[in-house]
Amino acid sequence: MADLVNDCPRCGAKRITFDVQTLHLYHTKYRSQHYYEAFSICKKCNRATTFLLEARGSDAGEKLSDEGLDGIKSALNSFVRVDTYVNISHFNAAESPDHLPATIDSAFCEGARCHAIGCYNAAGAMFRQCIDLATKQFLPKDTETDKVPKQVRFSLGHRLPWLFDNGHLPEALRELSSCIKEDGNDAAHDGTLLEADSIDLQDFTTLVLERIYTEHEQVRLAAERRDERRRKAADRPK
Numbered sequence: 001m002a003d004l005v006n007d008c009p010r011c012g013a014k015r016i017t018f019d020v021q022t023l024h025l026y027h028t029k030y031r032s033q034h035y036y037e038a039f040s041i042c043k044k045c046n047r048a049t050t051f052l053l054e055a056r057g058s059d060a061g062e063k064l065s066d067e068g069l070d071g072i073k074s075a076l077n078s079f080v081r082v083d084t085y086v087n088i089s090h091f092n093a094a095e096s097p098d099h100l101p102a103t104i105d106s107a108f109c110e111g112a113r114c115h116a117i118g119c120y121n122a123a124g125a126m127f128r129q130c131i132d133l134a135t136k137q138f139l140p141k142d143t144e145t146d147k148v149p150k151q152v153r154f155s156l157g158h159r160l161p162w163l164f165d166n167g168h169l170p171e172a173l174r175e176l177s178s179c180i181k182e183d184g185n186d187a188a189h190d191g192t193l194l195e196a197d198s199i200d201l202q203d204f205t206t207l208v209l210e211r212i213y214t215e216h217e218q219v220r221l222a223a224e225r226r227d228e229r230r231r232k233a234a235d236r237p238k
């Protein structure tokens with residue numbers, strides 16, 4: 001049986017060893033990034049936790065897929081990184097769009113999990129943070145000479161109309177952007193978001209992130225595949 005060392009969410013023990021009884025591959029991203037759920041028993045309190053794990057690179061993922069737990073002679077931690085453990089916030093939480101930068105992916109997942117447990121204001125803050133991080137790249141770098149008003153830089157509510165007006169986001173999304181209020185302070189809001197507001201924000205955030213990251217990467221990958229096909233065709237003997 002393979003071991004996993006982690007803090008125990010059941011008894012609070014730090015850096016304790018778990019017996020990993022089952023390792024289940026539940027998701028593979030970009031063909032080689034493997035994610036697992038591991039049903040594990042704490043050696044201190046003898047209670048079960050299901051950890052969410054990510055393979056440390058494609059080689060570690062392939063070894064786990066080929067040999068399973070029986071092939072692991074050292075702690076499983078050499079092959080996987082512990083992301084978190086299954087808890088109520090994972091029930092029915094939305095998946096993040098593909099190909100997001102790690103910081104934005106993490107913010108989106110946190111927002112989706114907050115939404116899933118009814119913390120709508122916390123969810124709203126995280127979705128706004130996703131859009132803030134994703135759209136900062138469109139602002140001119142030189143703050144001294146550019147003509148962009150200060151409030152566009154610092155307030156998402158003011159930045160969104162500027163992004164639409166300057167062609168950085170598709171016009172079709174403008175109406176949906178009304179879920180981002182022009183309330184000045186983007187870091188904090190007045191704690192009045194309801195479930196429907198949080199859903200609106202999640203939907204709008206998903207569409208914006210798909211447009212900025214997912215579609216862009218899909219096009220890049222398609223071009224890469226096309227170039228590879230052409231290279232192979234050119235290399236074939238005539």
Ligand SMILES: [Zn+2]
Binds near residue numbers: 010045047
């Ligand atoms: Zn324990």
